[in-house]
Amino acid sequence: MSAQIIDGKAIAATIRGEITAEVEAMKAQYDKVPGLATVLVGERRDSQTYVRMKKKACAEVGITSFGHDLPEDISQEELLTVVRDLNANPEVNGILVQLPLPDHIDDEEVLGAIDLEKDVDGFHPINIGRLSMKRRDPLFVPCTPKGCIELLDRSGIQIEGKRAVVLGRSNIVGLPVAMLLLHRNATLTICHSRTQDLPGVVREADILIAAVGRAEMVRGDWVKPGVSVIDVGINAVDDPTRERGYRLVGDVAFDEVKEVAAAITPVPGGVGPMTIAMLLRNTTDSAKHTLGME
Numbered sequence: 253m254s255a256q257i258i259d260g261k262a263i264a265a266t267i268r269g270e271i272t273a274e275v276e277a278m279k280a281q282y283d284k285v286p287g288l289a290t291v292l293v294g295e296r297r298d299s300q301t302y303v304r305m306k307k308k309a310c311a312e313v314g315i316t317s318f319g320h321d322l323p324e325d326i327s328q329e330e331l332l333t334v335v336r337d338l339n340a341n342p343e344v345n346g347i348l349v350q351l352p353l354p355d356h357i358d359d360e361e362v363l364g365a366i367d368l369e370k371d372v373d374g375f376h377p378i379n380i381g382r383l384s385m386k387r388r389d390p391l392f393v394p395c396t397p398k399g400c401i402e403l404l405d406r407s408g409i410q411i412e413g414k415r416a417v418v419l420g421r422s423n424i425v426g427l428p429v430a431m432l433l434l435h436r437n438a439t440l441t442i443c444h445s446r447t448q449d450l451p452g453v454v455r456e457a458d459i460l461i462a463a464v465g466r467a468e469m470v471r472g473d474w475v476k477p478g479v480s481v482i483d484v485g486i487n488a489v490d491d492p493t494r495e496r497g498y499r500l501v502g503d504v505a506f507d508e509v510k511e512v513a514a515a516i517t518p519v520p521g522g523v524g525p526m527t528i529a530m531l532l533r534n535t536t537d538s539a540k541h542t543l544g545m546e
């Protein structure tokens with residue numbers, strides 16, 4: 253039997269609708285709307301695209317965005333000054349520094365300079381530290397991991413007590429999503445490039461989160477029947493039949509795994525739209541917190 257396809261695009265659209273209503277209520281009650289500052293350093297095409305998509309999504313739900321496009325050779329001190337000015341700007345409820353930053357920039361110092369109350373990407377060391385500890389709720393949870401949990405919740409997939417396997421341990425996806433699953437009482441295994449017998453470990457999963465960046469690595473015979481799969485991977489593979497010469501695939505061989513799984517996200521149209529929806533969620537929550545709306 254073929255799996256339930258978890259439609260991230262539709263779920264993200266529902267969330268954006270909820271946020272639009274909240275922003276309208278804020279405008280009506282306080283004559284204010286949330287503000288998101290995006291900080292883009294250099295001219296990486298992928299980063300430019302992500303920032304453009306984030307600004308467009310803000311506009312659609314009524315969030316004001318403040319774009320700061322900075323030159324590749326900006327100094328550490330100049331970049332820190334931009335962040336500190338945004339910290340002081342009351343119109344700005346969230347600050348997003350698009351990663352990766354150029355090599356000469358110390359990204360830990362830059363992310364650590366963001367006001368905790370405006371850390372809508374959730375990468376401030378204190379927010380990550382709180383995420384890693386029991387009963388220390390972070391002010392903000394990183395957007396992609398938060399989106400993965402939201403997809404499970406809104407699809408009615410139980411987390412508590414289940415065997416969860418996370419493929420990947422990066423700071424931005426694998427590690428934080430693992431912490432979230434643990435806090436939700438999953439029994440957790442984290443895999444990485446040194447894990448032995450990866451298919452054997454993956455086969456134990458009731459919930460599988462794949463975030464490795466390897467095209468279609470997880471095959472149909474790696475998974476247990478009835479598994480729920482969240483595929484975070486975005487990989488470009490050559491495809492001469494497409495006008496642009498490539499197509500995007502996940503870390504999971506979708507066509508094979510969907511025949512075994514109970515539920516699975518597609519790529520594209522799964523986790524991707526949720527990442528942006530969660531950024532809008534965090535920015536709106538930050539504004540509501542500032543206005544005392546909770």
Ligand SMILES: NC(=O)c1ccc[n+]([C@@H]2O[C@H](COP(=O)([O-])OP(=O)(O)OC[C@H]3O[C@@H](n4cnc5c(N)ncnc54)[C@H](OP(=O)(O)O)[C@@H]3O)[C@@H](O)[C@H]2O)c1
Nearest residue numbers: 396420421422425444445463464465484485486523524527
């Ligand atoms: N949908 C979205 O919004 C979104 C957001 C962020 C990222 N992504 C995508 O998610 C994927 C992962 O991103 P990332 O930033 O977490 O990547 P990353 O920083 O490169 O981390 C990859 C992780 O996978 C592990 N890994 C690599 N090859 C492996 C293998 N053959 N077997 C087992 N583990 C392996 C690495 O292990 P080690 O730690 O041992 O090196 C590492 O922990 C990428 O495709 C990225 O484009 C999507």
